[in-house]
Amino acid sequence: MPSQSTPLSLNWLNVIFLSATPILGIAGAIWWSATGQFNIATLVFSLVYLNLTGISITAGYHRLFSHRSYDAAKPVQWLFIALGSACFEGSVVDWSTDHRVHHRYQDREEDPYAIHKGFWFAHIGWLFAKNWRADGSAVPDLWKSRVIRHQHQRYILWSTFMGLVFPTLVCALWGDALGGLMIGGFLRVAINQQLTFLINSLCHYAGSKPFSDKITARDNWFAALLTYGEGYHNFHHAFPGDYRNGIRWHDFDATKWLIYGLSKVGLAWRLHEVPPERILQSKVLTQEKALREKLSLQTVKSPVLLEQIHKTIDAAKEQLALASERMTTIREQYESLKVQYQSLKTSQNKAFARQVADLRAKFYEAQRELKRSYQRWNAMRNGYMKLASL
Numbered sequence: 001m002p003s004q005s006t007p008l009s010l011n012w013l014n015v016i017f018l019s020a021t022p023i024l025g026i027a028g029a030i031w032w033s034a035t036g037q038f039n040i041a042t043l044v045f046s047l048v049y050l051n052l053t054g055i056s057i058t059a060g061y062h063r064l065f066s067h068r069s070y071d072a073a074k075p076v077q078w079l080f081i082a083l084g085s086a087c088f089e090g091s092v093v094d095w096s097t098d099h100r101v102h103h104r105y106q107d108r109e110e111d112p113y114a115i116h117k118g119f120w121f122a123h124i125g126w127l128f129a130k131n132w133r134a135d136g137s138a139v140p141d142l143w144k145s146r147v148i149r150h151q152h153q154r155y156i157l158w159s160t161f162m163g164l165v166f167p168t169l170v171c172a173l174w175g176d177a178l179g180g181l182m183i184g185g186f187l188r189v190a191i192n193q194q195l196t197f198l199i200n201s202l203c204h205y206a207g208s209k210p211f212s213d214k215i216t217a218r219d220n221w222f223a224a225l226l227t228y229g230e231g232y233h234n235f236h237h238a239f240p241g242d243y244r245n246g247i248r249w250h251d252f253d254a255t256k257w258l259i260y261g262l263s264k265v266g267l268a269w270r271l272h273e274v275p276p277e278r279i280l281q282s283k284v285l286t287q288e289k290a291l292r293e294k295l296s297l298q299t300v301k302s303p304v305l306l307e308q309i310h311k312t313i314d315a316a317k318e319q320l321a322l323a324s325e326r327m328t329t330i331r332e333q334y335e336s337l338k339v340q341y342q343s344l345k346t347s348q349n350k351a352f353a354r355q356v357a358d359l360r361a362k363f364y365e366a367q368r369e370l371k372r373s374y375q376r377w378n379a380m381r382n383g384y385m386k387l388a389s390l
């Protein structure tokens with residue numbers, strides 16, 4: 001992949017396309033609604049198509065192809081490839097190549113959309129300067145797929161058909177072909193693109209860093225609302241192999257729900273989840289760093305008290321680490337026993353089932369202990385944070 005050393009050599013096709021699409025889309029929408037061409041069927045179709053194509057980027061291009069955080073049935077993959085093409089964000093191979101580099105070299109010079117080169121560079125500028133196409137060598141796992149190769153080699157055909165021709169044809173069914181092209185085509189493409197670009201700019205610029213403070217990626221709930229859950233970007237960069245981005249039940253992560261739903265009907269499998277104790281450990285480490293930075297002789301005043309506080313933090317952290325370790329050990333034992341259990345004949349099952357049940361009980365107890373340790377940690381942290389703020 002070429003280096004970023006010549007950012008001023010512009011790719012004029014990209015510059016013109018990325019600038020003309022929103023202009024055409026907005027001008028088309030004004031013409032369409034102001035001249036009595038407005039058609040409710042076109043509007044509904046465009047909204048549905050916007051979401052279908054957008055979620056094909058997040059669930060397909062991103063979490064399935066770039067990160068392989070789960071597996072999906074072939075027809076689901078084909079649908080993601082076809083609908084993802086409609087967003088004019090490059091082929092799966094191009095998109096995944098850049099994205100894997102973004103993760104591998106995050107916040108470094110090699111990162112194709114590094115935020116330290118500026119908000120607008122990370123948002124869209126890098127595409128104005130992008131003068132290369134991937135050749136598949138960096139993503140050999142994806143290159144094996146005939147459909148992915150075909151999409152890459154005939155990308156303009158795929159994207160023009162799915163992005164512009166298809167919405168025009170659909171809306172022609174109710175006599176609004178031009179509305180289909182303007183609203184379901186150009187305006188939708190512009191929205192799809194700007195929302196994806198927000199992840200590279202806004203989510204490396206504004207928001208919180210609960211899982212790692214060493215990276216620029218941030219959790220931004222507002223961006224998550226607009227991008228089917230991709231806004232929980234600090235978690236995603238900390239654990240890129242996890243099929244979820246928003247891990248709390250109330251986090252708006254429509255992509256996670258879609259993948260989970262697909263798994264429930266047998267269309268997706270091998271959903272990768274990072275064990276909760278590992279996630280908790282990262283969170284606690286980040287919190288610990290912030291807490292220790294806040295505690296100083298200026299804030300606590302007494303050196304004896306300060307030393308005592310640091311010792312208490314050490315102890316609480318140790319307790320959490322032990323509870324996490326115990327949970328990991330029991331989980332591993334439980335998983336291996338479960339595999340053996342499933343391969344046994346029914347006659348051998350009874351004694352074995354008792355062992356599995358025993359271990360399951362221990363696992364739940366370890367889970368409760370970890371929860372209690374975290375609650376104690378939190379109470380302690382809140383208390384010391386308050387003390388340091390007095």
Ligand SMILES: [Zn+2]
Nearest residue numbers: 199200217233
């Ligand atoms: Zn990122």
Ligand SMILES: [Zn+2]
Nearest residue numbers: 099103236240
């Ligand atoms: Zn990613």
